[in-house]
Amino acid sequence: MRIVPIVKLRADSKLALDVFNEAGQLVLAKNTILNQSNLSELKKAKISSVYITDQYCYCDTPTKYMANSDHMMSKISILKKMIANVALGVSNNETLISAIELVNEIVQYYYSNQNNLELVYEDAKIEGNVMEEKIICVAMISTLFALKLGLKPRAAAAVCLAALLKDVALVTPSIKWINGETNKHHPKKAYEYLKQNYNLPDDVLNIILAHEELYDGSGYPNQLKGEAIPTGARIITIIETYYNSKMNFRDNCLQLESDFVKKTYTLDPGYLEVFRENTNVYEPNTLVELTTGDIAVVINKPSLNSFQPNIQIIRSKSYDVGSELCLAKVFNVNIQKIIYYID
Secondary structure, three states, rough: OEEHHHHHOOOOOOOOEEOOOOOOEEOOOOOOOHHHHHHHHHHOOOOOOOEEEEOOOOOOOOOOOHHOOOOEEEEEEEEHHHHHHHHHHOOOHHHHHHHHHHHHHHHOOOOOOOOHHOOOOOOOOOOHHHHHHHHHHHHHHHHHHHOOOOOOOHHHHHHHHHHOOOHHOOOOOHHHHOOOOOOOHHHHHHHHHHHOOOOOOOHHEEEEEOOOOOOOOOOOOOOOOHHHHHHHHHHHHHHHHHHHHHHHHOOOHHHHOOOOOHHHHOOOHHHHHHHOEEEOOOOOOEEEOOOOOEEEEEEOOOEEEEOEEEEEEEOOOOOOOOOOEEEHHHOOOOOOEEOOOOO
């Protein structure tokens, strides 16, 4: 299966997974063959992207938690409500109860399935929810990354909760900003606001305070360096850096790798190595156009470089159709852009 944005989706496509709206209600069932009527239904439900399957999909096993869970949209809804309520100071500690239960559920799922899941970018599923879904996806993938690094479930839960709440100062109307303060003060303001209003553990608060610190000491607010930065903050920084690169260069694959690589000197090198070993930049079944103009599909084989995956040629003037290439070993051939259908 592969993901297709609604704006690119075509009639006669076959859904690979059930489609749920923001409230977790079923919109269209798996295996539905799309027509103009249910395409309109998806748009009315503000669905942003869906998973389809066709003859170029050779791997049907989801590598994503959100893709694999039929209740994921309702989970996003609960977490969004928690973030919004904390920002408004509503319900105080009661607001956190259902969210913490959900965080523990997420951690337990990842703990049990960590060997079968990869650290992958999630496209937004609901129109207008891009930033909210990004926050939640960064939190979830940071949690999985923490477990892959060997953290215990309790520590991974702290990473998840900190990632969800780290930017609360940027959206909280009750926090006062004085003249001269900039966004670089938001980690400390979030730390102080949450410490004063919510009964959060110190490890969560310390991650929030340090989440903008960078491994080379160029971050803020305290210019911490190396392992002086809390483990959870170093984890979140890697995931968020990757997410930002993927969001900014989703349709410009030639700049994606260079944008991420130039930022890696600010990241924990040991953690970064583990991240690279567990990341699929281009998921299996992704259709791509190469710089040669050839069309290929990403296949489910390990690559030397996750930015340069193994592919199978589908349409080409340079290679035999069906031949497999490891782009990491092919000189001067790269992925130029992602495509969704072959005309």
